[in-house]
Amino acid sequence: MKLPSQHNKMAGNCEACVLKALKSRTKKLSLDNNALKTLSVSVGRLGFLETLSAKNNDLLSLPEEIANLRQLGYLNLGGNKLQSIPTCVCGLPKLRTLHLFRNCLTSFPNQLPSTLILLNLNHNNLTTISPSITQLTSLKQLSLANNALTQLPPEIGTLHSLEELHLNGNNLFTLPYELGKLRNLKKLMLQKNSIKALPISIGECRKLSTLDVSGNQLEIFPAELQLLSFREFHFENNPLLPYIPVPADQYQEVIPLKEVASRAIVTEIRKDSALLSAMVSYYPGVQDQLDKAGDCAVCGQPFVSLWLDCVHFELSKKVFQKLHTSSQGYLPMKAQLCSYKCFNSEGHKLFGIAEPPIF
Structure with missing residues (x-):
């Protein structure tokens, strides 16, 4: 059921659409693109609702009655003006997909449903990620692109079910060693940050098949990267060490x-x-x-x-036989000698x- 997008009828249409949904017992309700500043408290009467989309409005908050939607599995609140995640969302027992992209969030929520499989927080103003992220034990896709993150907490390594991690367009300088604990990670998007080095633990992400580190400050890659079988690997626009060998004399040192x-x-x-x-x-x-x-x-x-x-x-192409990439040339790979x-x-x-x- 879809609500018409006439702004002059938004409030009345919202209420009418909710009442119609209540009568028909529909499981899906769309309130998109209506410049709504709030949702009707009547939404809380739709306890049978499984999908609710209210993206591209002007929502500043949600009615507490949203907590009554005990069957809700999909909630899209992207493109609104929310400054924090309403507490009424955190208690939804069956919520699996939550979209909050293009809002005004400045802090990562301290509480979220542990049932979440997909969490989309792209295009907000997040500067940090709370250690409470450990509660998202079922999460498979986490999107935090185009925020203002400068670092990731080591607790990111507890998301053992995670398959996709989108961190492009932030201000990251480093990545935690615990990233290597994401053994089910398949896709890692890190483009357009300020990352200077990849952790050697990335070699432990054996299922990683797509990696984008373009537009960072990388000069060299860890040797452990060769343990992975990439299908896509993008590394352009980094100040990589050039392949210009210069002879030099080196002398044996005295090891302490x-x-x-x-x-x-x-x-x-x-x-x-x-x-x-x-x-x-x-x-x-x-x-x-x-x-x-x-x-x-x-x-x-x-x-x-x-x-x-x-x-x-x-x-x-020699390192990654099945590689599909727009990046070509020599890869500087780190090695360490005793x-x-x-x-x-x-x-x-x-x-x-x-x-x-x-x-």
Whole structure:
């Protein structure tokens, strides 16, 4: 049932449409494009309603009677003037889809229905995401494009059902390591931010098939990116390291005793040394540091707190065989070495990363 879009009849038509819906017991009601400033409290009588759309109006609030729509699964309030998400929406027990795009929201709600599968908050004024996002355990699609976000909370990693995450057009500089916990993520849109580095944990998102990082501040990609099988990967308009090898002399450094000991401990623990594992477990801080140990890209030996950042260049089509992209050319992929001894060895195609001179 659709309400006619004559502005001069909006209030009367709204009430008439609600009464007609009440009589026919329709499960779908559209009140779109009518410059409505409020909804009739009579809407709360439509307890059988499953779909309600009131987009492109001038709504500033919703009547509390909306909470009576216990069967409502789809609610579209996009294109209004809401400054916060009404509390009456948060208690809807069957709500699965909620559109609130193009409103005036400035803060992420502290409470939302845990039944949500799709949440669209595009084109608002959000600056942060509340840690309460952890309650959205069923969420599969989260759209936060074109807001004013500067960071994501680590709690984003608790959304284990998430398949699509849209964050394009924000002010993000970094991404949390916990992003790698989104093991069901298939699509990640990050274009037009200010991101300088992707977390190495992105390699854990093994189902990720679409990634757009165009228009950021990326200079290099983590090697773990090669673990993924992309169908779409866009990386244009980033200040990527150019493929211009320059010869330079590198000398073997003296590795501090603390780093030598740490590497030896990691090596023994990886050999299933029960004694060392038990001893380290008494020191959580040490355990955390050792858990983050990396492996040298040349010799395969571990390093803990001292390493050498390097880069190797691969053609995008070679790295991602099934890739569909408008971006072409060499991809600078990060590699880490345990020492200059490995860097100076032969047989690898790794380059050191040098800062350009400033004139």
